Amino acid sequence: MMHDDQVNIDIDIARRMIRDQFPQYRHEDIASVGSPGTVNAIFRIGSKCAARFPLRAMNPTECADMLRSEAAAMVEIGEYCSFPTPQPxxxxxxxxxxxxxxxxxxxxxxxxxxxxxLSGSTIFALDLAHLVASLRQADTRGRRFDGRGRGGHLPDHDHWMAxxxxxxxxxxxxxxxxxLWARFRELPAAGPVVMSHKDLIPPNLLMRGERLVGVLDGGSFGPADPSLDLVVAWHLLDAKRRATFRSGxxxxxLSWKRGAAWAFQQAMGLVWYYRLTNPAMSVLGRSTLSRILDDPDI
Structure with missing residues (x-):
């Protein structure tokens, strides 16, 4: 169990619910998907569909509202993302x-x-830059950062950092x-908000060979600090390929340092929180922190 408020969901429960509520999939194979993800349990349905069951307990009405909001965001990101992304x-x-x-x-x-x-792949680094550039083309339509999670003011995260x-x-x-956090939190804003994936970590990116072929978890797509999606460089690329990504x-x-700050904020929570329950995420946190600490420009 990764969370104190985690809800039990296993393959038997999921298979029964999927087949009862969506009988068109009654004859499809349904299997649990092993993933380092921390928000949903994923079950594959045949070759073309998947079910996502939220892991943390919520009021059912609030959960339904959240899922509808995520579905709308998934449709919107699909209109702009230069790589395939799941649709509701x-x-x-x-x-x-x-x-x-x-x-x-x-x-x-x-x-x-x-x-x-693929930390040493120039091809992959350029694909990631192309991804971020494509998301920024989406119109914010006057929307502002909603105040939830990363993507607003760095000092708002002082308590969590403590x-x-x-x-x-x-x-x-x-x-x-x-x-380092004392320096990061003093960085000024980098500019107007842009549309952002908000969680470009390795488990949300799919590859084949050296190419990026899919972008997962688009349900949070929305306005945020233009530096936020730059975390992907610190999570996935070595120093030379980060320079390629940055140049692209x-x-x-300022934006580059704020991107490092957001990656730092995220990584700091991964190392200790998931040390025993999700080692892959804890290792990701350590890797990202190491890259930030070893970078002479940061």
């Missing part, structure tokens, strides 16, 4: 053994990216990391 199919209802709504979406083939797998630093005492060089997007010094 429908919503499932709570059942006797799973108490919340859940979602059906299309399936995209590909291998889940890893922090080191929690992370306290819980990392025996895991990381906390004194050095505290000093023509990122200025």
């Amino acid at each position: 199919i429908g919503l499932g209802a709570p059942g006797p053994r799973y108490p919340m709504p859940w979602a059906l979406q299309t399936w995209i083939e590909g291998e889940v990216a890893t922090p080191r797998g 929690v992370c630093l306290e819980n990392s005492q025996r895991l990381l060089d906390v004194a050095r990391l505290r000093d 997007l023509q990122v200025d010094d």
